[in-house]
Amino acid sequence: MTGSTRMTIDLDLFDSMRMELRRGSLVLAVLARLTEERYGYTLRQALAADGLEMEESTLYPLLRRLETQGLLHSEWREEEKRKKRFYRLSPMGVAMLAALTTEWRGINASLDKILPLSGERR
Amino acid sequence: MDMLETYLDAVAAQLPRDAADDIVAELRDTLLSQFEEREEALGRPLTDEEREDVLRAMGHPLVVAARYRKGPQMLIGPELFPYWLFAVKAGLLIMAAVYALTMMLKLVGNPLDAGQAVAQSFHGLFGAGLTVIGLVTLAGAICEHFGLRPPYLDTWRVKDLEILKFGDPARWAKHLGIDASGKKTGPDESGGFPGGFAGMRVPEERAAPDLRLKKLGGWPGSEALFSLIGGLVFAAWWAGLLHIPGLGRYELDGGVVTVAAGPVWVALYLPILAYVLVQVAVDSVGVLQPAAIRLRAALQIPVALVGIALAWTILNAGTWFVLSRAGVDAPVGGGTSLISVRALDGLHDLGRTLQGTATGIGLIMTWVLVITLFSLGLKTGKSLWQLFAPRRSGR
Numbered sequence: 175m176t177g178s179t180r181m182t183i184d185l186d187l188f189d190s191m192r193m194e195l196r197r198g199s200l201v202l203a204v205l206a207r208l209t210e211e212r213y214g215y216t217l218r219q220a221l222a223a224d225g226l227e228m229e230e231s232t233l234y235p236l237l238r239r240l241e242t243q244g245l246l247h248s249e250w251r252e253e254e255k256r257k258k259r260f261y262r263l264s265p266m267g268v269a270m271l272a273a274l275t276t277e278w279r280g281i282n283a284s285l286d287k288i289l290p291l292s293g294e295r296r
Numbered sequence: 297m298d299m300l301e302t303y304l305d306a307v308a309a310q311l312p313r314d315a316a317d318d319i320v321a322e323l324r325d326t327l328l329s330q331f332e333e334r335e336e337a338l339g340r341p342l343t344d345e346e347r348e349d350v351l352r353a354m355g356h357p358l359v360v361a362a363r364y365r366k367g368p369q370m371l372i373g374p375e376l377f378p379y380w381l382f383a384v385k386a387g388l389l390i391m392a393a394v395y396a397l398t399m400m401l402k403l404v405g406n407p408l409d410a411g412q413a414v415a416q417s418f419h420g421l422f423g424a425g426l427t428v429i430g431l432v433t434l435a436g437a438i439c440e441h442f443g444l445r446p447p448y449l450d451t452w453r454v455k456d457l458e459i460l461k462f463g464d465p466a467r468w469a470k471h472l473g474i475d476a477s478g479k480k481t482g483p484d485e486s487g488g489f490p491g492g493f494a495g496m497r498v499p500e501e502r503a504a505p506d507l508r509l510k511k512l513g514g515w516p517g518s519e520a521l522f523s524l525i526g527g528l529v530f531a532a533w534w535a536g537l538l539h540i541p542g543l544g545r546y547e548l549d550g551g552v553v554t555v556a557a558g559p560v561w562v563a564l565y566l567p568i569l570a571y572v573l574v575q576v577a578v579d580s581v582g583v584l585q586p587a588a589i590r591l592r593a594a595l596q597i598p599v600a601l602v603g604i605a606l607a608w609t610i611l612n613a614g615t616w617f618v619l620s621r622a623g624v625d626a627p628v629g630g631g632t633s634l635i636s637v638r639a640l641d642g643l644h645d646l647g648r649t650l651q652g653t654a655t656g657i658g659l660i661m662t663w664v665l666v667i668t669l670f671s672l673g674l675k676t677g678k679s680l681w682q683l684f685a686p687r688r689s690g691r
Contacts, residue, residue: 214322215329230326231355235363238319242366250321259322 211262310361387428520582527576560613593682626654630662
């Protein structure tokens with residue numbers, strides 16, 4: 175393959191690597207969105223509006239796990255004629271979000287130094 | 297029943313009982329919200345097919361419920377997988393080597409029954425191979441489920457890596473003196489396998505008795521040979537001659553867990569050693585005199601009955617081990633009260649705490665003992681049949 179030939183990428187492989195890349199960041203996104211109280215459905219909509227689509231079958235078990243880990247509080251309340259489970263960050267969740275945000279920014283800063291600008295080839 | 301309720305019932309049936317209602321209530325609300333959203337967009341009620349599309353998008357009930365599981369989502373995780381793969385490969389290679397050896401002995405002893413010998417060896421190898429895969433997977437799954445982490449994973453030494461050579465079939469062939477084309481080229485210089493396994497070669501004088509094999513319906517010596525090898529390894533370990541590192545210390549959720557044996561093992565130390573040695577002696581008779589089926593059966597019956605008595609005593613002994621972490625103890629024990637489907641069902645809900653791990657190990661050991669009792673009962677029955685069945689008049 176010469177430098178002038180544009181290399182195509184395997185889309186399946188790209189999809190799998192993209193999912194892997196996103197997986198860790200979704201926890202951070204969920205914690206960040208739960209600084210305000212929300213129930214699962216509106217949380218998913220808010221994340222989708224932010225460009226972070228997430229399957230329900232991933233989101234709800236994740237919320238449950240984060241609650242078991244003490245990072246979220248939840249309570250059942252009636253809204254729009256139905257009982258809904260509302261989630262919000264616990265004090266430990268707030269501290270965890272701050273620590274993970276610092277970590278995330280550190281990783282981003284490091285990657286910014288390493289990664290080429292869009293379209294640039296090394 | 298409504299389509300939504302059928303779906304939720306299917307999910308609920310896979311969930312831990314204490315959490316099912318809560319999880320299903322949340323899923324119901326989410327799915328109803330999605331129905332409403334789509335109905336609003338379409339301006340009409342959804343058809344059954346459209347409702348089913350929404351449910352399908354949520355995921356199959358088995359997948360949805362599995363994501364709520366407390367334990368790992370896989371039988372063998374990526375960390376343990378390389379060790380599992382090596383153990384399976386090495387185990388299968390050892391089985392293949394042992395069956396190849398027994399097949400050769402059968403062929404030399406009775407060349408006229410070559411077809412039967414080859415068929416029996418392949419049949420036996422298939423069963424033994426499945427057993428190896430099953431046992432290694434069971435061991436790996438227990439570690440994965442309870443988060444047990446053998447210290448070897450972090451503290452392995454270079455001198456221990458010699459054994460990894462057994463994962464490469466080409467090296468086995470080389471040490472057996474067979475080149476890539478399968479042609480015999482003469483034995484390896486070391487005269488055996490690497491890593492001190494030279495003793496595995498069967499001297500010609502030991503193989504000689506098998507040359508006197510008479511025409512038999514099968515060669516019971518192969519079963520005895522496996523039992524003999526297993527018995528010798530166990531006896532060496534039990535007597536302290538064979539050291540298996542890391543058996544008494546594990547990591548669980550980042551903390552070191554030590555394992556202390558319960559008093560039952562001290563009380564039964566000599567009876568178990570004597571039982572295994574007697575079983576080894578019986579197996580030796582089976583290997584050296586494979587045609588003496590009735591003699592072996594007569595010897596096997598009292599040994600199997602002693603085995604049943606020992607397994608029953610262990611099953612009802614109370615505490616088998618004590619797991620300790622940071623000054624907290626969790627006894628591992630079992631008993632006949634755990635022999636129920638309900639008890640097995642509870643395995644999913646134990647969690648990865650020290651107490652949950654201890655309870656889970658106790659439950660698994662109980663069932664292993666039940667299977668052992670069942671197997672020894674079958675062995676006794678088989679031996680009684682071999683002893684008292686009417687003699688065949690000949691072939």
